[in-house]
Amino acid sequence: xxxxxxxxxxxxxxxxxxxxxxxxxxxxxxxxxxxxxxxxxxxxxxxxxxxxxxxxxxxxxxxxxxxxxxxxxxxxxxxxxxxxxxxxxxxxxxxxxxxxxxxxxxxxxxxxxxxxxxxxxxxxxxxxxxxxxxxxxxxxxxxxxxxxxxxxxxxxxxxxxxxxxxxxxxxxxxxxxxxxxxxxxxxxxxxxxxxxxxxxxxxxxxxxxxxxxxxxxxxxxxxxxxxxxxxxxxxxxxxxxxxxxxxxxxxxxxxxxxxxxxxxxxxxxxxxxxxxxxxxxxxxxxxxxxxxxxxxxxxxxxxxxxxxxxxxxxxxxxxxxxxxxxxxxxxxxxxxxxxxxxxxxxxxxxxxxxxxxxxxxxxxxxxxxxxxxxxxxxxxxxxxxxxxxxxxxxxxxxxxxxxxxxxxxxxxxxxxxxxxxxxxxxxxxxxxxxxxxxxxxxxxxxxxxxxxxxxxxxxxxxxxxxxxxxxxxxxxxxxxxxxxxxxxxxxxxxxxxxxxxxxxxxxxxxxxxxxxxxxxxxxxxxxxxxxxxxxxxxxxxxxxxxxxxxxxxxxxxxxxxxxxxxxxxxxxxxxxxxxxxxxxxxxxxxxxxx
Amino acid sequence: xxxxxxxxxxxxxxxxxxxxxxxxxxxxxxxxxxxxxxxxxxxxxxxxxxxxxxxxxxxxxxxxxxxxxxxxxxxxxxxxxxxxxxxxxxxxxxxxxxxxxxxxxxxxxxxxxxxxxxxxxxxxxxxxxxxxxxxxxxxxxxxxxxxxxxxxxxxxx
Numbered sequence: 001x002x003x004x005x006x007x008x009x010x011x012x013x014x015x016x017x018x019x020x021x022x023x024x025x026x027x028x029x030x031x032x033x034x035x036x037x038x039x040x041x042x043x044x045x046x047x048x049x050x051x052x053x054x055x056x057x058x059x060x061x062x063x064x065x066x067x068x069x070x071x072x073x074x075x076x077x078x079x080x081x082x083x084x085x086x087x088x089x090x091x092x093x094x095x096x097x098x099x100x101x102x103x104x105x106x107x108x109x110x111x112x113x114x115x116x117x118x119x120x121x122x123x124x125x126x127x128x129x130x131x132x133x134x135x136x137x138x139x140x141x142x143x144x145x146x147x148x149x150x151x152x153x154x155x156x157x158x159x160x161x162x163x164x165x166x167x168x169x170x171x172x173x174x175x176x177x178x179x180x181x182x183x184x185x186x187x188x189x190x191x192x193x194x195x196x197x198x199x200x201x202x203x204x205x206x207x208x209x210x211x212x213x214x215x216x217x218x219x220x221x222x223x224x225x226x227x228x229x230x231x232x233x234x235x236x237x238x239x240x241x242x243x244x245x246x247x248x249x250x251x252x253x254x255x256x257x258x259x260x261x262x263x264x265x266x267x268x269x270x271x272x273x274x275x276x277x278x279x280x281x282x283x284x285x286x287x288x289x290x291x292x293x294x295x296x297x298x299x300x301x302x303x304x305x306x307x308x309x310x311x312x313x314x315x316x317x318x319x320x321x322x323x324x325x326x327x328x329x330x331x332x333x334x335x336x337x338x339x340x341x342x343x344x345x346x347x348x349x350x351x352x353x354x355x356x357x358x359x360x361x362x363x364x365x366x367x368x369x370x371x372x373x374x375x376x377x378x379x380x381x382x383x384x385x386x387x388x389x390x391x392x393x394x395x396x397x398x399x400x401x402x403x404x405x406x407x408x409x410x411x412x413x414x415x416x417x418x419x420x421x422x423x424x425x426x427x428x429x430x431x432x433x434x435x436x437x438x439x440x441x442x443x444x445x446x447x448x449x450x451x452x453x454x455x456x457x458x459x460x461x462x463x464x465x466x467x468x469x470x471x472x473x474x475x476x477x478x479x480x481x482x483x484x485x486x487x488x489x490x491x492x493x494x495x496x497x498x499x500x501x502x503x504x505x506x507x508x509x510x511x512x513x514x515x516x517x518x519x520x521x522x523x524x525x526x527x528x529x530x531x532x533x534x535x536x537x538x539x540x541x542x543x544x545x546x547x548x549x550x551x552x553x554x555x556x557x558x559x560x561x562x563x564x565x566x567x568x569x570x571x572x573x574x575x576x577x578x579x580x581x582x583x584x585x586x587x588x589x590x591x592x593x594x
Numbered sequence: 595x596x597x598x599x600x601x602x603x604x605x606x607x608x609x610x611x612x613x614x615x616x617x618x619x620x621x622x623x624x625x626x627x628x629x630x631x632x633x634x635x636x637x638x639x640x641x642x643x644x645x646x647x648x649x650x651x652x653x654x655x656x657x658x659x660x661x662x663x664x665x666x667x668x669x670x671x672x673x674x675x676x677x678x679x680x681x682x683x684x685x686x687x688x689x690x691x692x693x694x695x696x697x698x699x700x701x702x703x704x705x706x707x708x709x710x711x712x713x714x715x716x717x718x719x720x721x722x723x724x725x726x727x728x729x730x731x732x733x734x735x736x737x738x739x740x741x742x743x744x745x746x747x748x749x750x751x
Contacts, residue, residue, distance in 0.1 A: 057661055066707030068668030072661040130662075167658055174668030220643075237707050246673035461706060469710040508690070578688050581703070583695040591697050 049216045055191075056210030057169060059233035061183060061200060063242040064275075064461055070183055070201070070287075072169040076128040079121055080106075082114040085162030090143075094160060098135050099125055110162065121164075127189070133165050177284045179245045181304040182238070182276075182459060184405060185287035197290075198303040200236060200459065202405035207234040207463065237462035237469075239275035244268060247575050248278040251568065256282050259564045260556030261533075265305045265438050266572065271446040271538060271547045273474035274455030276402075277580075281305045307402055310410040310435040311551070314518025315353075315370045315561070316534045317431025317441075319493065322367055323448050324390035325378045326492070327485025333492045337361045343373045346422025350376045353517065368496040370515065372430040379429035384415045387425060391434075393480035394444035395454065400477075402439055403460045410435035431518060432526075442549050443477070445536055448489050449512070449544035452481035494541040504537055504566035506573045508584030511539030513569060515561035520554070530554045535565035539573065540585055548572055632731055 030036045061070035078099065080091060088110035096103040101124060109122045140160045171186040171194075184199030196205035210233035248266050256264040268278040281304055283296050293303075302308030325331045341357030343350050352358060352371050366374035379387050391397070397412025412434060413420040427433035439457055447454035456475040463470045481489075493512035497504055504513050516534035519526035533555050538547040548569055555564040576582075583591065605613075669675065 057657065060664065062707055062709065064706050065704070066709055067671065068664060071665035071668055073665040074658050074662040167655070169658060169661055172665045174665055175672045176674070178673055235709070237709065242673050246677075462709075464710045467710055469708060469712055471712075574690060578690055578693065581695075583693075584690075587695050591695065 048220050049218050051214065052217055053212055053214050054228075054230045055212045056230045057232035058171060058186065059208040059210070059235040059464070061208075062235065062237045063179075063240045063245075064238060064277075065241065066237070067242045068174055069179055069238065069240070069242070070171065070173050073172040074130055074167050075126070075170045076130065076133050076165040076167050077123060077126045078128050078133075078163070078165050079123045080110045081121055081162050081164050082110075082112055082119060083162075085110055085114075087157065087159040087161070090158045090160055091163045094136060094139055094163070095124055098132050098139075099128060101125055126191075127170055128165070130167075136160070136163070136165065171287075173287045175242065175246075176288060177286045178242065178249060179240055179279075180284045180287050181281045181306070182240060182245075182279050182404065183287060184303070185285065185290040185293075187290065189291070196405075197293075198405050200238065200404065201287075203403050204234075204236060204460070207465070208236065209233050231466060234463050234465035236460060237464065238459050239270075239277065239461045240279070240459060241277050241579070244576060244579050245278040245280065247579065248572055249280040249284070251571050251575070252280045253282065255564070255568045255571075256552065258557070259533075259552055261552040261564070262554040263305060264553070264568075265549075265551040266568070267306050267438055267442050267547075267549045268572070268576065269442050269446060269457060269547045269549075271449035271455065271544050274443075274446065274457045275461070275474070276457055276459045277546070279304070279306050279459070302408075303406065304404065305551075305553075306438045307400075307404050307407045308437070310408060310437050311532050311553070312432050312435055312518045312521060313441060313534055313551075314431040314516035314532060315372075316514050316516030316536045316549075317434065317436075318367060318370065318375050318429070318516075319448065319489065319514045319536060320391065320394055320396075320444055321375050321379055321387070321429045322363065322492070323481060323485065323489040324387065324394075325382055326363070326488045327452075327481045328382060328386060328390070330381045330386075331363050331378055333364050333488065334362050337363070337366060337374050337377060339366075339371055339373050341373065343376050343426070345376050345380060345426025346424070348423040348426070350426045364492055364496060364499075367492060367514065368500045370430075370517075375429040376426035379425050384422075384425050387429070388412075388414050390480060391428070393478055394447065395440060395478065396434065396436060396444060398440075400437075400439050400443045400457055402457045407439070408437065409440070431516060438549050438551050441536065442547060444480075445538070445549070446547055447478070447480050448486050449538040449547050450486070451483040452479050452486040454478040454480055490538070490541055490544070494539075497537070502562065502566050504535060504569040504573075506539075506570055506577070508586065509539055509573065509577060509582075510541040510585055511537045511569075511573065512541050512544075513537030513566075515566055517559060517561040529559070531559040531561075533559070533561035533563075533565040535561055535569045537569050537573070540582065540588070542585070543588075545580065545582055546573070546576055548576070635731055635734070 031040075057072055060068060060072070063069055078095070085091065088107055091110045092103045092107035095101040095106040106124055109124065112119055112122065114120065140163075143158050143160060168191075171188040173180070173183065173185075180199075182199050184197050184201035184203075186194055186196050186201050188194050194209075196202045196208065201208065210231060213228060213230045215228055248268060252264045252266050255261070263282045265281045266278065267276065267280075269276050285293055285296050285303075297303060322331075326333070337360075339352065339358035339361050341352060341355065350372055352369075352373050358365075358369055358371055358373075361369070361371065361374055363374075363378070365371075366378075382390075391412060392414075397409065397414075399407050399409050401407070413424060424433050443454060443457050446457070453476050456477045458472065458475075460472055462472065490512045493514055494510050497511060497513040502513065502515070504511070504515075514536055516532075516536070518532045518534070519528060520530050520532060531554065533552045535550045536548070538544045550565045550568045550572075552561075552564055552568070558564050577584075582588070
């Protein structure tokens with residue numbers, strides 16, 4: 001009798017223990033079952049962690065002095081969190097009045113039923129200006145300070161509850177159209193697929209954009225972990241000088257308009273190191289409104305004609321022919337030549353630009369008067385082998401590999417090629433039958449302005465990555481001329497410009513220069529009424545610090561480079577020497593003398 | 595006699611009950627202490643975690659604001675804006691004939707942009723969150739015990 005309660009308690013205890021063990025076993029079974037693990041994973045995925053793709057800030061682009069050319073600005077994505085909407089009417093009304101959205105469309109979206117995992121959030125609009133968000137915030141504050149806040153969906157009390165705005169960055173170009181042909185643009189409206197097109201934005205897209213990173217961020221603060229820092233994309237410092245670029249663009253635009261040209265291109269380079277100081281072309285796009293691209297550049301129009309369009313340069317090419325001949329010792333500046341008005345090369349007769357005969361000449365006057373017959377004779381004196389060896393050394397027919405997107409070339413026909421004829425020697429000598437881009441010409445002619453050393457043209461000065469600045473080094477891509485040959489052609493062309501009384505002459509500054517007027521090839525032969533007018537010049541002649549190349553396409557007021565292109569050089573250089581702090585020759589020589 | 599001896603050494607029943615209750619209470623206090631400690635640390639961790647989340651959000655906001663302000667500064671100092679402002683202030687374009695040039699000894703001329711150090715000493719990114727906020731209770735206890743051991747001259751060889 002005495003043991004009975006003990007036994008009963010034992011039995012009850014054992015029973016409860018057994019039950020507890022059973023419950024624990026069941027818990028373990030559920031926890032470790034496939035279904036349990038799946039549920040666990042789902043819970044973790046949906047409620048404990050949030051997967052995020054962090055896009056690094058796209059790197060900035062600066063000019064050589066640190067002025068911002070491409071940066072990022074804050075904009076907002078505006079959407080509706082359906083779980084929190086209390087008054088769809090208010091959201092629709094405010095969205096329509098502030099953001100200019102369609103009232104009915106927003107009302108429809110904001111009235112949608114909240115279904116977890118299916119219908120939770122909807123985007124109303126994106127890239128909203130912060131000023132508009134400030135207006136919405138003000139309205140929201142007014143509602144909150146008002147008489148009563150709505151308590152539930154359907155309550156007619158005004159409320160913006162559920163309207164959300166999320167900040168993010170978009171690409172921005174503070175200078176608008178300035179240097180847009182160099183910069184290119186980023187298709188920022190397609191956020192996930194945004195990428196650079198043309199120019200620097202395309203060429204260095206991977207560097208600028210950085211590497212997006214997928215991270216799992218815990219929602220539970222107990223599981224706090226370090227969100228990995230995604231380094232921003234590399235920033236670039238260009239060789240471009242915004243002031244020079246802006247001045248060149250303004251001058252070019254004025255001349256394209258006044259001459260009725262189809263387009264214009266100007267490159268300003270430092271021939272000593274190949275740094276491009278300015279590269280202006282028309283038309284130019286405002287990269288902040290890149291969707292106008294197709295309208296501004298119809299068909300196969302190049303975004304940057306300086307690197308993306310080849311053309312027959314005409315007489316500016318004589319600079320290379322004469323430079324090569326002087327360097328090779330085939331002629332000297334005072335070598336006489338009797339111009340009879342025509343010469344036969346490879347079975348075709350070549351005439352001077354005015355179809356006249358110019359009589360006794362020297363190499364200086366041949367260049368001064370831009371005589372095709374004389375230059376054809378010079379090329380013949382050199383012979384095809386030596387002439388084309390020089391052209392190849394100048395990089396004609398090869399890409400300059402400038403650090404801009406979409407560079408094109410036209411292959412140079414060489415003796416032995418199926419498309420080369422003996423007549424090419426004559427026509428090529430004065431820049432016909434050979435096609436180049438302006439940047440190819442700039443690279444080649446930089447050798448004449450830089451003691452025979454040809455510098456690689458480039459726009460990238462430095463890369464800033466992970467807090468370090470890496471400067472690029474100038475590269476010599478060839479030495480087609482001897483220093484003596486380079487000095488001789490520079491002096492010859494400087495004298496030529498002075499004696500000719502060219503409109504390119506800039507008072508106080510002795511510059512070498514040459515005009516070019518090229519007929520344009522068509523399927524039916526060369527046109528005479530439409531030309532490509534060019535001018536190339538560099539200076540100061542005794543210590544070249546700039547090289548300016550000008551190309552006006554199909555000018556209407558005059559077909560001649562000496563009339564339409566030379567004044568562009570004058571106007572640009574007159575302003576350029578001020579911006580570059582280059583004193584007139586007399587003062588410079590006085591200042592530099594001990 | 596034997597019965598008497600046994601009675602002399604047997605615990606009183608209430609003593610056994612008190613012992614059991616005391617043991618239970620001690621165990622309860624230990625559990626409560628550990629739970630309290632755990633809760634305290636968890637609460638601190640949560641509070642710091644929320645603070646860190648807020649700080650990370652603030653950092654992102656600040657980075658966006660910096661980018662935005664840089665762009666605004668770029669817009670205000672753009673070539674067209676500067677030209678307009680200069681003209682509004684009465685400046686005129688320079689006439690080359692009116693420029694006076696002079697040599698300034700030691701002045702190297704305008705230097706190209708240097709927007710970042712060429713050779714910064716610290717280049718490796720470091721975690722911003724201290725391990726104190728990420729380690730578990732056991733790791734914390736273990737690290738504490740290890741530090742105590744080290745401070746007392748112990749340590750592994």
